Amino acid sequence: QNFELFNETGIYTDADLEPFQLRLQEIRQLIDHEKKMASxxxxxxxxxxxxxxxxxxxxxxxxxxxxxxxxRVIGDSLMPIYEELVFIRRRLTALSILPHDTAVAEAKELxx
Numbered sequence: 698q699n700f701e702l703f704n705e706t707g708i709y710t711d712a713d714l715e716p717f718q719l720r721l722q723e724i725r726q727l728i729d730h731e732k733k734m735a736s737x738x739x740x741x742x743x744x745x746x747x748x749x750x751x752x753x754x755x756x757x758x759x760x761x762x763x764x765x766x767x768x769r770v771i772g773d774s775l776m777p778i779y780e781e782l783v784f785i786r787r788r789l790t791a792l793s794i795l796p797h798d799t800a801v802a803e804a805k806e807l808x809x
Contacts, residue, residue, distance in 0.1 A: 700760040708786045710779070711768050717761055723756055 699717065703709040728743075728751050735743045743751070771779050785807055790802040 700757065700764060703764055704760070704787075706790075707767075708783055708790070709764065709768075710783050711765070714761065714764055714768075717757075718765075721757055721761060722752065724750070725758075729752060 703713070730749060731747045732743050732751075735747070768779075776805055788807055789804070795803070
């Protein structure tokens with residue numbers, strides 16, 4: 698769901714994706730371990746729930762790779778500008794739920 702939200706809004710940086718990448722790596726290690734244990738036990742392969750999690754993991758890895766590719770095309774010299782734009786978009790999104798007077802004042806600050 699987070700990947701879909703990132704994709705829809707476009708409001709993310711590499712730093713936002715890093716925790717997801719680390720967690721997916723941890724899950725990959727767990728699944729690989731379970732598959733190895735299943736093959737050593739001479740069973741019919743991994744348990745159904747492991748196959749299900751593995752399939753979902755592949756989907757998440759694909760979605761994450763697509764998000765990472767989006768930021769990869771941004772040159773290093775433009776990355777600070779991109780990060781500032783992401784900050785501004787996040788702030789404007791947050792302002793949309795504030796009372797009008799408060800939002801207007803803060804939006805003027807962002808314009809500067």
